[in-house]
Each structure stands twice: as structure tokens, then as C-alpha cells.
Amino acid sequence: MTESERKPIPPDRYSRQRILSEVGDSGQRKLAESSVLIAGCGALGGLQADLLARAGVGKIRLVDRDFVELSNLQRQILFDEKDAERHMAKVEAASARLHSINSEVETEPLAIDITSRNVENLLDGVDLVLDGTDNFETRYLINDACIKHGKSWVYGGVIGTIGMVMLVEPRNGACLRCLVPDPPSPGSVPTCDTSGVLNGAVGVVASLQATTALRFLTGAGAGRRGLVHVDPWNMSFDFCKVLRDGDCPCCGRGEFEFLEAKSTSWTTSLCGRNSVQVSPPREISLDLAALRARLERAGMVEKTGLLLMFKAADGEIVIFPDGRAMIMGTTDVTRARGLYAKYVGI
Amino acid sequence: MVKVIYKNSEFQVPGNTSPRKIIVRLGLNPESTLATRSGKLISLETSIGQQDEIKLISVVSGG
Numbered sequence: 001m002t003e004s005e006r007k008p009i010p011p012d013r014y015s016r017q018r019i020l021s022e023v024g025d026s027g028q029r030k031l032a033e034s035s036v037l038i039a040g041c042g043a044l045g046g047l048q049a050d051l052l053a054r055a056g057v058g059k060i061r062l063v064d065r066d067f068v069e070l071s072n073l074q075r076q077i078l079f080d081e082k083d084a085e086r087h088m089a090k091v092e093a094a095s096a097r098l099h100s101i102n103s104e105v106e107t108e109p110l111a112i113d114i115t116s117r118n119v120e121n122l123l124d125g126v127d128l129v130l131d132g133t134d135n136f137e138t139r140y141l142i143n144d145a146c147i148k149h150g151k152s153w154v155y156g157g158v159i160g161t162i163g164m165v166m167l168v169e170p171r172n173g174a175c176l177r178c179l180v181p182d183p184p185s186p187g188s189v190p191t192c193d194t195s196g197v198l199n200g201a202v203g204v205v206a207s208l209q210a211t212t213a214l215r216f217l218t219g220a221g222a223g224r225r226g227l228v229h230v231d232p233w234n235m236s237f238d239f240c241k242v243l244r245d246g247d248c249p250c251c252g253r254g255e256f257e258f259l260e261a262k263s264t265s266w267t268t269s270l271c272g273r274n275s276v277q278v279s280p281p282r283e284i285s286l287d288l289a290a291l292r293a294r295l296e297r298a299g300m301v302e303k304t305g306l307l308l309m310f311k312a313a314d315g316e317i318v319i320f321p322d323g324r325a326m327i328m329g330t331t332d333v334t335r336a337r338g339l340y341a342k343y344v345g346i
Numbered sequence: 347m348v349k350v351i352y353k354n355s356e357f358q359v360p361g362n363t364s365p366r367k368i369i370v371r372l373g374l375n376p377e378s379t380l381a382t383r384s385g386k387l388i389s390l391e392t393s394i395g396q397q398d399e400i401k402l403i404s405v406v407s408g409g
Contacts, residue, residue: 044409134409157406162353164406179387180405184378189407197408227380227387229403234354238401240382 013102014056027218028056032104034217035059037126039114039142041090042066043197044156045132046078047206048213052130053098055214059106060098063122064090064132065113065277067307067318067326075199087318089306111306112322113279114138116259119145128216129153130209136183137258143168143176144259147251152216155179156209160195161233163205166226166242167212173225174242175251204232267333276336278344280323286344288321295343315339348394352402361396368394369402378405 018028034057038045041064049060068076068083068090076090083093091109098107112118114133119141123129129146131154133139139155146153152169155176168175208228215223229238249255268277288308295301299312308319316328317339325344327336347358350368359368365381365388380403381388394400 040409042409132409134407136407157409159406159408162404162406164403179380180378182377184375184405184407189375189378189405195408227403231354236354238403240385240387240401240403242387 013104017055022220023214023218027220030218031056031214032058034128035061035126036213036217037061037063037122037129038132039063039122039129039138040132040134041078041094042072042132042134043075043199043202044158044206044209045130046076046090046094047203048130048132048210049094049098050077050101051207051210052213053102053105053107055210056102057105057213057217059108061108061110061122061126062091062094063110063112063114064094065111065320065324066090068093069273075197075202086304087307087309088304089320092305111320113277113324114141115279116141116261119259120149123149123151126151128213130213131155131157132206136180136189139176140183140258144250144256146170147175148254148256148259154209154212154216156205158201158205159189159197161198161201162229162231163201164230165205165208165212165228167216167222169222170251172222174244175248177250178245178248178252179227179242181245181248198233200232201230204230267336274329274331276327276330276333278325278327278336278340284323286319286321286323288319291319291344298343310343312343315343317343319344347396349399350402351399353404361394361398363394364391365394365400365402366390368400372402374402374404379403380405 014028017023018025036057038049038060041062067087068079070084072079078094078097089111091111095107095109098105123145129151142153147170150170155166155168157164226239226241246252266279292301292308295310299310302309306321310317318326325340327339330336348361350357350359366376369376369379376390382401
């Protein structure tokens with residue numbers, strides 16, 4: 001891009017950032033020309049998006065499979081009570097909020113589940129990936145895809161009062177599998193359901209991730225490489241070096257086991273929620289208007305933004321355009337599949 | 347004795363051991379616990395001497 005083709009930077013909006021020697025006009029321009037993927041748009045992803053939009057990152061691709069609920073509002077700063085009442089798709093509510101914060105930022109809201117089938121496409125055109133997910137299954141997929149395609153990503157996790165952050169740069173340090181070679185078994189790590197989460201801990205972790213992103217995107221480099229471990233409730237801030245494992249299956253041997261496992265689970269019980277997500281066995285694009293017409297014969301249907309909300313005598317279902325559905329009010333996978341088959345169809 | 351720090355608590359365990367054995371002894375899960383010594387991540391199979399100090403960290407999944 002030539003100097004004359006570059007978008008001019010408004011004089012006032014970023015003035016407090018441009019006078020920082022760490023950013024400057026040059027860094028600000030790089031941010032405007034940057035594109036990021038925020039994978040998961042809840043607590044961590046929401047604050048990352050807020051900070052990066054305010055900082056002037058040019059394009060933000062938002063991916064999340066979920067919709068807004070009242071219990072999100074304690075820590076998910078992009079959403080409000082109206083979003084929860086309307087059961088808005090998180091990416092849709094987030095995108096609207098980000099536009100009201102900074103209309104110059106381009107957002108791409110995608111209300112989809114990240115799977116081995118789509119994760120590589122989601123990396124197209126982005127300079128950096130930020131982790132806002134709430135599960136290891138998706139993180140190992142992101143790690144595989146990013147190492148394979150030479151994209152950097154910023155791992156972050158938070159639970160209770162503690163959190164951790166690490167920048168993963170392909171061919172330049174450790175990856176997630178150098179840190180934790182295999183995902184912990186399902187049910188072996190605490191979840192927000194069993195341990196809760198402190199909103200201040202979310203703030204610290206997401207801020208560290210966003211700051212890491214700003215360093216990376218402005219060309220300042222990674223800085224101190226390794227794992228940051230924080231517990232803001234106890235004012236604890238720790239750092240440890242993580243060496244690359246030459247025998248790591250992913251970054252060492254180039255085996256992308258999670259990416260190559262093309263099947264994904266049909267059903268997922270959702271963290272902290274009395275609901276089950278049912279996914280179709282292959283990627284589809286639902287005709288929501290046609291489905292709505294069919295469902296109106298069986299119960300009450302309402303379209304809220306991107307989603308269909310359906311209520312019948314035997315269950316309540318939230319249906320997404322990619323064919324996924326959240327079966328509400330149950331953790332019984334068999335019952336959830338049954339309701340999906342009955343109303344959405346398989 | 348080895349000094350072990352985990353979540354603001356300190357424990358003393360006999361030396362000549364490994365992080366994995368210490369993690370199991372403390373009732374933690376080796377699949378989801380990391381060990382560091384002198385500011386560096388170490389393998390769970392690393393030999394831990396009598397005078398060592400290690401920190402244990404739980405892997406964090408939420409977000």
C-alpha cells in the first residue's frame with residue numbers, strides 16, 4: 001500500500017495513544033491496517049474486542065456460537081439487559097456495541113461454532129488470533145491451525161480468581177502443546193459452573209491479551225516470552241519461561257491431530273448452563289424463514305436478530321443459522337438430540 | 347525437604363522425587379497441573395532434589 005492510499009488518521013481520537021513512544025503515528029497506522037480474529041466473544045473476547053476497537057485496529061472478525069443471557073452480564077462488558085432479554089447472538093450484540101464505540105472499525109460477526117472444518121478458513125486474512133474461548137477443545141484446534149498456517153495467537157484463560165496468558169508464535173518459541181501436551185480429560189478442570197469467575201480477573205487477563213496484541217500488531221515484538229499467571233484477588237503476578245519442545249507433536253513434528261480429526265462432537269453440555277448444544281454432523285446453512293414457517297405449526301416462534309427462538313410444550317430451543325441449536329432446560333443429551341430431531345430435523 | 351508452593355500455600359515434601367509424584371501426593375490432577383522451578387516450566391518427570399523449590403500452577407480453561 002502506498003503512502004497516498006493509506007487511510008488518514010483522525011487527529012483527536014487516538015491522540016493519547018499516538019503520543020506514547022511505544023505506539024506513535026507509525027504504530028497507529030499499523031493498527032488501522034491490521035486485522036484480528038477474536039475466537040469467542042464472551043468475557044475475555046468481549047473485553048479484547050472493546051480494547052482493540054478503541055485502539056483503532058482496522059478489522060475485527062468476531063466468532064461465537066452463543067447468545068446473551070442475564071448471567072453473562074457480571075463480566076461480559078459488551079452486553080446489556082436488552083441484549084439478554086432479546087437473546088441476541090453474542091457476535092451481533094458485540095458488533096453493534098463496537099460500532100457505537102468506534103464506527104471506523106470494520107467488524108465481521110460470525111455466529112458459528114469453531115470446528116476442524118472451518119477453523120482454517122477463519123484465519124484467512126488475519127494478522128493475529130486472540131483466544132476468547134472457554135474450552136480446551138477449541139484451543140487445541142486454534143493451536144493446530146495457527147502453527148500450520150504460521151499465524152500467531154494469544155492464549156488466555158480465566159477461572160475463579162486466576163488466569164494465564166501466553167503468546168504463541170510459530171517457529172519462535174513454545175506452542176500450546178509444549179505447555180500442555182494433551183488436553184485435560186473432560187470434567188478434570190474446573191469450569192465457570194463449578195468455580196465461578198471474578199470479573200476483575202477477566203479484566204486483567206483480557207487486558208494482557210489485548211496489550212500483547214497491540215505490541216504484536218504495532219511491530220514492537222513479543223517482549224518477554226513465556227507464561228503469565230495472575231491472581232488479582234491475591235495480588236499475585238507470576239511469569240515463567242516456557243521452552244519449545246523439539247519433540248512437540250504440533251510445532252515440533254508438524255502433526256495436526258486436532259485439525260485432522262474432521263468429526264466434531266454432536267452434542268456439547270454448555271459450561272454453567274442448563275442446556276445442551278446440538279450440532280449438525282456437517283456444515284449447513286439453514287433457511288430460517290422456512291424453518292420458522294414450519295415451527296409456527298408446533299409452537300411459539302420468534303426471530304431475534306440472527307436467531308430463532310422456539311417454545312413448545314416439551315421444550316425450548318434456540319436455533320442458529322449454521323444449523324446448531326441450544327436445547328434449553330436440560331443437560332440430558334439424549335433428550336436434547338430427540339428434540340432437535342423432532343423440531344429442526346436431522 | 348522440597349518446598350512446594352500452590353495457590354498461596356506452602357507444603358514440604360520429601361526430596362528425590364518428581365513434579366508428577368508431588369502433584370499426585372497433593373491430590374491434584376497431573377493432566378491439568380504445571381510445575382515451574384526457578385522461573386522455568388519443567389517437565390513433570392524432572393528430578394527434584396532435596397533443596398529445590400517448585401511452584402505448581404493449575405491450567406486455566408475458562409474464558
